[in-house]
Amino acid sequence: MGEDGAVTSASQRPEGPAPVTRLIATDLDGTLLRDDKSVSPRTVAALAAAEAAGIEVFFVTGRPARWMDVVADHVHGHGLAICANGAAVVDLHAGREFVQVRALPRDDALSVVHALREAAPGTSFAVELTTGIHYEPAYPPFYQDPGATVAAAEKLLHEEPAGSAAPVLKLLAHHTELAPDAFLSLARSAADAHASLTRSSPTALLEISGHGVSKASTLALCCAERGIAPEEVVAFGDMPNDVEMLRWAGTSYAMGNAHPDVIAAASGRTVANEEDGVAVVIERILAERLAR
CATH class of the missing domain: 3.40.50.1000 (HAD superfamily/HAD-like)
Known part of the structure; x- marks a missing residue:
């Protein structure tokens, strides 16, 4: 030094x-x-x-x-x-x-959700939009976002008609049992064809962006x-x-x-x-x- x-x-x-x-x-x-x-x-x-x-x-x-x-x-x-x-x-x-x-295209986000549900059962998700965050019932709640919608990821990512909803910035995936680095490695193996996956939390919380973002x-x-x-x-x-x-x-x-x-x-x-x-x-x- x-x-x-x-x-x-x-x-x-x-x-x-x-x-x-x-x-x-x-x-x-x-x-x-x-x-x-x-x-x-x-x-x-x-x-x-x-x-x-x-x-x-x-x-x-x-x-x-x-x-x-x-x-x-x-x-x-x-x-x-x-x-x-x-x-x-x-x-x-x-x-x-x-x-x-x-943005992360909603179809790609849904593909990641399905891939991680299969590869890592017990994963819960949150969806970060330009307008705020929303999450599944099992996802750790954000005290900073008391007005979030709580629903299944599939419902949170649904839009009708196409292009009418706020852009998705990130999909977040949380697991209560897997080690953080092991979860990231597993998730990349299962879903990196659909998005870019990384992490910044000391817990098993992954951050998922559009491919190449x-x-x-x-x-x-x-x-x-x-x-x-x-x-x-x-x-x-x-x-x-x-x-x-x-x-x-x-x-x-x-x-x-x-x-x-x-x-x-x-x-x-x-x-x-x-x-x-x-x-x-x-x-x-x-x-x-x-x-x-």
Whole structure:
């Protein structure tokens, strides 16, 4: 571990001078946020300093738009955040308005439901729409969403006529007995022909998006619109839903509290979220920029 608290594997660094950082992409829970879901003063200052230095900051999270209040005040110039594991780009300056939606087709969601009911009996489901979440009776209820409709997934996913209902951002699948990684592996074997499956929870809760939809693919679209290359991006994460993004970015950091798959995917490592690991790296980036 270096003096600034960040660890980077030199064997994974490209030869020659490091590219100039133009965009920072960071996960929220377990990464930017502390365990109590707060943003520390040190991290607030680091984010503001990055923006002042001309580096765009994107929050890239599995959270839905309605759960973004915790960081809304810390989005600066562009105002955008990537939510629901890449299924939505949201303008937090405009009341969490959806700028882009990459929906999960309802037929594909139903195919996943049927595949997981067969492969993992006892799975319960929730459906995350652009308008809110709804779930099955056996699914753990969300205290944040007391107005949710409770019904079988097949009913929640039904629309008549076609195209009349709100877009599906994510299907969520929960199991009370399977280990989280085992559930993800089983689900991918059974249903990855229909959708993209990942997880960010410490429990056996899977997040299912449209085929090819991920934090990485939506971040790539946002960067392409800005003329930003992958090597100009620094990314941070801690859970399997961050793996593709960390592999895509030119420089990436696994948090000190990260899942083993995240550590393997990232090009470097920083300290844990409770120790302001994202801020540690941002401060170093800015110090190196000043020293040039």
